[in-house]
Amino acid sequence: MVEDAAAAVSSDERRRGRSPGGPVTLSQVAREAGVSLATASRAINGSANRTVRADLRERVLAAAERLRYSPDANAQAMARGRTTSLGLILHDIADPYFSSIAAGVGLAAERADLALTLASTQHDPTREPRFVDVLTRQRARAIIVAGGRRDDDETNDAMRTALANFRHSGGSVALIGQPLLDVDTVVIANHSGAAALARALHAHGYRRFGVLGGPTDHLTARDRLTGFREALEELGCPLAEEAVASCAFTRDGGYDGMTRLLRDGPPVDVVFAVNDVMAVGAMAAARDLGVRVPRDVGVAGFDDIVTLRDITPALTTVRVPLVDVGIAATELALAAPATEPRLVHVEGTVVLRESTPPRRP
Amino acid sequence: MVEDAAAAVSSDERRRGRSPGGPVTLSQVAREAGVSLATASRAINGSANRTVRADLRERVLAAAERLRYSPDANAQAMARGRTTSLGLILHDIADPYFSSIAAGVGLAAERADLALTLASTQHDPTREPRFVDVLTRQRARAIIVAGGRRDDDETNDAMRTALANFRHSGGSVALIGQPLLDVDTVVIANHSGAAALARALHAHGYRRFGVLGGPTDHLTARDRLTGFREALEELGCPLAEEAVASCAFTRDGGYDGMTRLLRDGPPVDVVFAVNDVMAVGAMAAARDLGVRVPRDVGVAGFDDIVTLRDITPALTTVRVPLVDVGIAATELALAAPATEPRLVHVEGTVVLRESTPPRRP
DNA sequence: TTGTATGCGTTATCAT
DNA sequence: ATGATAACGCATACAA
Numbered sequence: 001m002v003e004d005a006a007a008a009v010s011s012d013e014r015r016r017g018r019s020p021g022g023p024v025t026l027s028q029v030a031r032e033a034g035v036s037l038a039t040a041s042r043a044i045n046g047s048a049n050r051t052v053r054a055d056l057r058e059r060v061l062a063a064a065e066r067l068r069y070s071p072d073a074n075a076q077a078m079a080r081g082r083t084t085s086l087g088l089i090l091h092d093i094a095d096p097y098f099s100s101i102a103a104g105v106g107l108a109a110e111r112a113d114l115a116l117t118l119a120s121t122q123h124d125p126t127r128e129p130r131f132v133d134v135l136t137r138q139r140a141r142a143i144i145v146a147g148g149r150r151d152d153d154e155t156n157d158a159m160r161t162a163l164a165n166f167r168h169s170g171g172s173v174a175l176i177g178q179p180l181l182d183v184d185t186v187v188i189a190n191h192s193g194a195a196a197l198a199r200a201l202h203a204h205g206y207r208r209f210g211v212l213g214g215p216t217d218h219l220t221a222r223d224r225l226t227g228f229r230e231a232l233e234e235l236g237c238p239l240a241e242e243a244v245a246s247c248a249f250t251r252d253g254g255y256d257g258m259t260r261l262l263r264d265g266p267p268v269d270v271v272f273a274v275n276d277v278m279a280v281g282a283m284a285a286a287r288d289l290g291v292r293v294p295r296d297v298g299v300a301g302f303d304d305i306v307t308l309r310d311i312t313p314a315l316t317t318v319r320v321p322l323v324d325v326g327i328a329a330t331e332l333a334l335a336a337p338a339t340e341p342r343l344v345h346v347e348g349t350v351v352l353r354e355s356t357p358p359r360r361p
Numbered sequence: 362m363v364e365d366a367a368a369a370v371s372s373d374e375r376r377r378g379r380s381p382g383g384p385v386t387l388s389q390v391a392r393e394a395g396v397s398l399a400t401a402s403r404a405i406n407g408s409a410n411r412t413v414r415a416d417l418r419e420r421v422l423a424a425a426e427r428l429r430y431s432p433d434a435n436a437q438a439m440a441r442g443r444t445t446s447l448g449l450i451l452h453d454i455a456d457p458y459f460s461s462i463a464a465g466v467g468l469a470a471e472r473a474d475l476a477l478t479l480a481s482t483q484h485d486p487t488r489e490p491r492f493v494d495v496l497t498r499q500r501a502r503a504i505i506v507a508g509g510r511r512d513d514d515e516t517n518d519a520m521r522t523a524l525a526n527f528r529h530s531g532g533s534v535a536l537i538g539q540p541l542l543d544v545d546t547v548v549i550a551n552h553s554g555a556a557a558l559a560r561a562l563h564a565h566g567y568r569r570f571g572v573l574g575g576p577t578d579h580l581t582a583r584d585r586l587t588g589f590r591e592a593l594e595e596l597g598c599p600l601a602e603e604a605v606a607s608c609a610f611t612r613d614g615g616y617d618g619m620t621r622l623l624r625d626g627p628p629v630d631v632v633f634a635v636n637d638v639m640a641v642g643a644m645a646a647a648r649d650l651g652v653r654v655p656r657d658v659g660v661a662g663f664d665d666i667v668t669l670r671d672i673t674p675a676l677t678t679v680r681v682p683l684v685d686v687g688i689a690a691t692e693l694a695l696a697a698p699a700t701e702p703r704l705v706h707v708e709g710t711v712v713l714r715e716s717t718p719p720r721r722p
Numbered sequence: 723t724t725g726t727a728t729g730c731g732t733t734a735t736c737a738t
Numbered sequence: 739a740t741g742a743t744a745a746c747g748c749a750t751a752c753a754a
Contacts, residue, residue, distance in 0.1 A: 022531045023500070025747055036725045041749060051723060068526055073498040074444065075747035077435040078730045085478070085499075093454070094464040094667060094684075103455040106481045115495060117446070118479045120467045134476060137434040138446075139384070165429055170383045251671070280671045287673075306455060307668045310612070310641045312648075323455075386731055397741045402733065412739055436731035439746045 024067045033063035040064075044071070077139065082170075086114040086330065087135035087143040091123050095250075095277065096305040097322065101146050101176065104326020112334055114141060121147060123250075125155045129162035136166045142333035144326075146176045148220040148249075156180065174333035176325055178219045184332045184342045186325055190220055190302075193318040193348030194227030194272070197300060200350045201270055201316075202235050205359040206298060210243045210268035212257040212278050218249055224274040224302055242266055247278070254278030258285035262297075270298035270356055276305045279315055283355070298356035302348070314353035320346065385428045394424035401425075405432070438500065443531075447475040447691070448496035448504040452484050456611075456638065457666040458683065462507050462537065465687020473695055475502060482508060484611075486516045490523035497527045503694035505687070507537045509581040509610075517541065535694035537686055539580045545703045547690045551581055551663075554679040554709030555588035555633070558661060561711045562631055562677075563596050566720040567659060571604045571629035573618040573639050579610055585635040585663055603627055608639070615639030619646035623658075631659035631717055637666045640676055644716070659717035663709070675714035681707065 030040035035056055043052045043060035052060075063069075077083040086109045090098040102118065109116045117140060119131035128147065135143050143166060149156065160181055163173050167183075175185040201209070209232060214221025229239045243266050247257030254273050258281065261271065273279035279301030286293050293299050294313055301308075304319035328344050335342075391401035396417055404413045404421035413421075424430075438444040447470045451459040463479065470477045478501060480492035489508065496504050504527060510517065521542055524534050528544075536546040562570070570593060575582025590600045604627050608618030615634050619642065622632065634640035640662030647654050654660050655674055662669075665680035689705050696703075 022529060023747090026749095027747080037748080038726075038750075039724060042724090045749085053723065056724085068529070070494070070497050070526065070530060072439075072500060072747055074435045074438040074500060075730090076749075078433075078439060078732095079747075079749040081730070081749095083435065092464070093467060094457070094460045096455070096457070096460075096668070099455045099457075099460045102479070103453070103481065106454060106479065115499060116479050118463075118467065118477050120464065120471075133431070136431050138476060139433060139435060165431065168383060168429070169431060284671055307457070310645055310672060312673050384731090388731080398732085399734085399741055399743090400739085403740090406733085414739065417740085433731055436746090437733075439748095440731075440733035442733090442746075 024069045029064045029069045033059040083139045084114055085117050085140045087117045087140040089119045089131050090146040091121050093120050096307045100322035101326040104323035105330050108327045108330035129158040132162035136169050142172045144174050144329045148177045149180045151217040172333050174329040176329050182341055186329045186344045189347045190223035191227035194224040195231035196350050197318050198228045198231035206270040208269045209239055210261050210271040212273040213244045213246050214249045214274045216246050221274045251277040251281040254281030255285045258282035262289055272300045276301035276303045294355050294357050300356055313355045316353045316356040317351055318348035319351050320348050385430045390425045390430045394420040444500045445475055446478050446501045448478045448501040450480045450492050451507040452482050454481050457668045461683035462687040465684035466691050469688045469691035490519040493523035497530050503533045505535050505690045509538045510541045512578040533694050535690040537690050543702055545693045547686055547705045550708045551584035552588035555585040556592035557711050558679050559589045559592035567631040569630045570600055571622050571632040573634040574605045574607050575610045575635045577607050582635045612638040612642040615642030616646045619643035623650055633661045637662035637664045655716050655718055674716045677714045677717040678712055679709035680712050681709050
């Protein structure tokens with residue numbers, strides 16, 4: 001008898017990947033409490049119609065406590081047909097732009113009782129669809145895609161396919177950026193924000209503009225550049241083509257672009273970098289070339305990332321409420337599915353700071 | 362017949378939470394390929410002993426492709442008895458210290474083919490054990506805890522219990538910080554790093570030291586303060602108690618502490634903030650009080666967070682390879698379990714920059 | 723209100 | 739090498 005019991009236990013435990021005597025199952029709790037599996041289940045999750053007698057309920061809860069029962073989320077996911085996880089895809093979590101968005105998504109995810117699965121592409125767009133596949137396998141409830149899209153049909157098609165697959169498997173999707181992929185999107189008003197910035201700078205007396213335009217196929221960068229350029233044209237102060245430097249969408253890209261612009265470009269009063277980290281890099285480049293900001297040249301960015309707070313001189317920018325954008329995207333993804341892709345528009349606010357003081361032309 | 366089939370399908374699909382016709386199952390793939398479920402499983406995961414005839418294998422793969430089959434990770438987790446997810450608990454993902462660590466953990470997780478689940482406590486220590494419970498339910502393979510511990514028995518006990526529970530359920534744990542909780546830990550040499558910094562500053566001619574010490578119950582802060590103080594004592598230049606300001610472990614804490622220190626404290630040559638974000642806040646406070654850095658007072662920090670790169674004046678600090686710390690912690694957690702808690706020691710490197718130029722006493 | 727039985731999608735055991 | 743089938747832990751339709 002003793003041997004049999006031991007053998008039975010060992011064969012019972014054999015296939016478990018986790019340590020012996022590990023996870024306590026609901027059946028064990030039920031047995032301990034002297035009720036059926038179903039009753040234990042009902043007592044513990046206390047679902048909609050909580051139809052368990054008080055004393056039984058107590059017994060079950062006590063047994064669960066005693067045995068340190070921890071429900072297996074994977075098993076629940078199978079039985080319920082839905083998981084409790086939310087995916088977030090971005091380029092680089094160490095970039096303050098994305099980490100603020102991630103903070104917002106994390107907040108909203110916690111409110112919705114969802115666990116946040118984070119996927120960092122390290123700026124490699126080909127990894128995006130791969131991460132979507134991973135999240136599809138996990139059967140995540142929703143995916144938030146925060147990386148700016150590029151004008152690259154191949155990558156976008158791969159992404160479209162992967163996302164279609166995900167949605168076909170029952171998940172929902174929200175994008176942050178451009179309404180490109182036929183899904184719910186939080187649209188950031190890049191064009192109008194940059195235009196407003198151009199007008200504000202013009203009003204401050206700036207006339208000779210330079211732009212660090214980011215990669216030419218980067219849609220966000222392109223929108224910001226276009227908005228800036230068109231506003232300047234309307235002001236009768238067109239932007240010279242040589243005054244636009246293409247560069248990477250990163251801090252180092254800004255540094256390089258600014259270096260080229262100051263060395264080879266036309267003289268400028270002020271330089272607009274299409275995002276803040278580039279602007280910060282640009283200021284470093286100016287310093288290294290002995291060009292003083294803002295005395296010799298003004299600098300402006302876009303996004304108002306939190307780390308800007310301690311940059312000197314304080315940087316003029318277009319504030320985007322990044323945490324709120326993350327929250328909005330999450331809520332969008334978690335809302336009841338709509339027939340049409342929904343768009344939530346987020347405006348930017350021009351914030352003028354020391355890096356672009358008023359100047360007489 | 363037709364009606365029966367339709368009825369069967371609808372009852373089949375009824376309980377699925379996901380959209381109709383959604384997730385394709387392996388059985389469907391097997392049927393499509395004309396093989397058994399077992400064969401399909403073997404063909405697709407191609408496990409250790411891949412014993413499937415080539416042509417059958419092809420048929421299965423083709424069928425899977427055609428049907429857009431996506432394996433259900435939850436079901437796999439159940440069957441295999443182990444999941445493919447890794448948990449990371451930290452205070453605030455928008456803090457560059459943590460986001461760098463997260464980047465490292467993410468890298469290591471991807472190498473190990475694990476999905477990263479991120480939990481942000483928003484500086485509320487009571488949320489830590491709750492997140493551990495969430496990850497326990499998910500049956501995560503391992504948890505990395507990156508938030509610095511505090512000297513608070515209640516919180517630490519709750520955490521210890523939650524982690525014990527998690528490990529009992531088969532997961533492994535790695536800590537970053539102090540070897541406090543009897544688990545594998547990446548130990549950062551706070552004491553010796555701060556001591557080395559003190560000696561370097563002393564060698565630069567500084568004699569009147571101030572410290573922004575962080576919260577008194579914060580172990581990392583305390584270790585750094587102690588290391589700094591002891592080194593100064595050995596140098597025959599003891600730290601006055603009034604020259605130490607307690608404050609929050611954040612940028613704003615540094616700002617407040619510096620304000621108090623400059624206003625009410627003894628005169629100082631140089632101020633050591635126990636972390637970089639505090640040091641950055643301290644520089645802002647100095648600016649706002651009209652105290653020039655480094656001319657009137659030097660400032661030094663700890664960690665060498667990446668955003669320091671664009672702070673002026675460049676900040677002296679103790680560099681900690683944060684990304685590597687994240688990687689090391691992940692590898693530690695994923696390594697074969699040891700009988701004893703393992704410790705990986707990481708040294709800091711003093712980096713002297715403009716904020717603390719040499720000065721004659 | 724409680725219990726019984728089935729299914730969720732997959733892996734692994736054991737025959738064949 | 740392949741196939742039938744029993745787990746895995748839980749939720750729930752259905753019966754009692």
